[in-house]
Amino acid sequence: MASTAVPGRLTWRLAEVVATADETPAVRTLRLQVPGWPGHRPGQHLDVRLTAPDGYRAQRSYSIATPADRERLDIAVERLDDGEVSPYLNGELRVGDQIELRGPIGGYFVWDPSHGGPVLLIGGGSGVVPLMAMARARARVASTVPMRWLSSSRTLADVVYRAELEQLAAAHDSFELFQTLTRDAPEDWAGHRGRIDERLLAEVAGPADAARQTFVCGPTSFVEGVATNLVGLGHPPTTIKTERFGATGAP
Amino acid sequence: MSELQRVDGNALGGVLSEVFAADLTTATTTCAGCRGVAPLAVLHVYLDAPGAVARCPQCGTVQLRLVRSETCAWLDLTGIRVLQINP
Numbered sequence: 310m311a312s313t314a315v316p317g318r319l320t321w322r323l324a325e326v327v328a329t330a331d332e333t334p335a336v337r338t339l340r341l342q343v344p345g346w347p348g349h350r351p352g353q354h355l356d357v358r359l360t361a362p363d364g365y366r367a368q369r370s371y372s373i374a375t376p377a378d379r380e381r382l383d384i385a386v387e388r389l390d391d392g393e394v395s396p397y398l399n400g401e402l403r404v405g406d407q408i409e410l411r412g413p414i415g416g417y418f419v420w421d422p423s424h425g426g427p428v429l430l431i432g433g434g435s436g437v438v439p440l441m442a443m444a445r446a447r448a449r450v451a452s453t454v455p456m457r458w459l460s461s462s463r464t465l466a467d468v469v470y471r472a473e474l475e476q477l478a479a480a481h482d483s484f485e486l487f488q489t490l491t492r493d494a495p496e497d498w499a500g501h502r503g504r505i506d507e508r509l510l511a512e513v514a515g516p517a518d519a520a521r522q523t524f525v526c527g528p529t530s531f532v533e534g535v536a537t538n539l540v541g542l543g544h545p546p547t548t549i550k551t552e553r554f555g556a557t558g559a560p
Numbered sequence: 561m562s563e564l565q566r567v568d569g570n571a572l573g574g575v576l577s578e579v580f581a582a583d584l585t586t587a588t589t590t591c592a593g594c595r596g597v598a599p600l601a602v603l604h605v606y607l608d609a610p611g612a613v614a615r616c617p618q619c620g621t622v623q624l625r626l627v628r629s630e631t632c633a634w635l636d637l638t639g640i641r642v643l644q645i646n647p
Binding site for chain 1: 565566585586600601
């Protein structure tokens, strides 16, 4: 398994879609076979490039959802109705189709089990995708590093990776799952309701711990709100790593 | 450029890899404006310009501008006093 972050300049590669799965009404997983893929670390992303028949090109970044597995990897694409790229990737792409991509990209928003912990992962909407690569990497090697997961979704139907997260929480004593629904929650919903605020962060993050590594990913306003609240609660800014998706998919 | 569309320096990893062999998202920059030191990954980045613009999260100084064409790349780093690469 290659573990280098970015081994030299990246080249565009042709990847084949080998499977697709709808995670939610808006988020679709694409399982890709990427010949020559050099491997990656949990949290890294890749760039996808689409070229129209007239030569017009559009390029977007997508987080990788799975730990390194030879030439296979998953990305998850949230459909943005006014998007240039996501409606094609989310709606039209079929098994056997090919897309151009380059990666892996980024060595900052990265965690693997050798980094230790404890770890706190906080995601808004489809911002959970790179965090899932970290949680899956931990489960794959049966790591006992304490990991807490806090994610925010609009409704229960919008929770990405819901079943797998519940399995992780049930299988590992040191993986703890916290979820909140911001718009609509079923009557029997046992999780939290409303946005991630200072009170919920205080409950999930507990007292400041200089050894803890916190990763926050999601829409820009979500990430900055969470990071500001964590710092306000006394958590050292140097222990908090962030990745902002822009305005997409507000949870 | 919309603040809503703002992202961060993580998003520059791909386009910078066209120019640099090392990963620059883990590099730290010293801002030419406020002398603040931060990982490139946390810079405020706007991709909706003709190129990419990265500003200091503390003082707003434009640290980096990168424009690509089919045949070349323009890279302006005048807002970065020191770039410390951490391979």
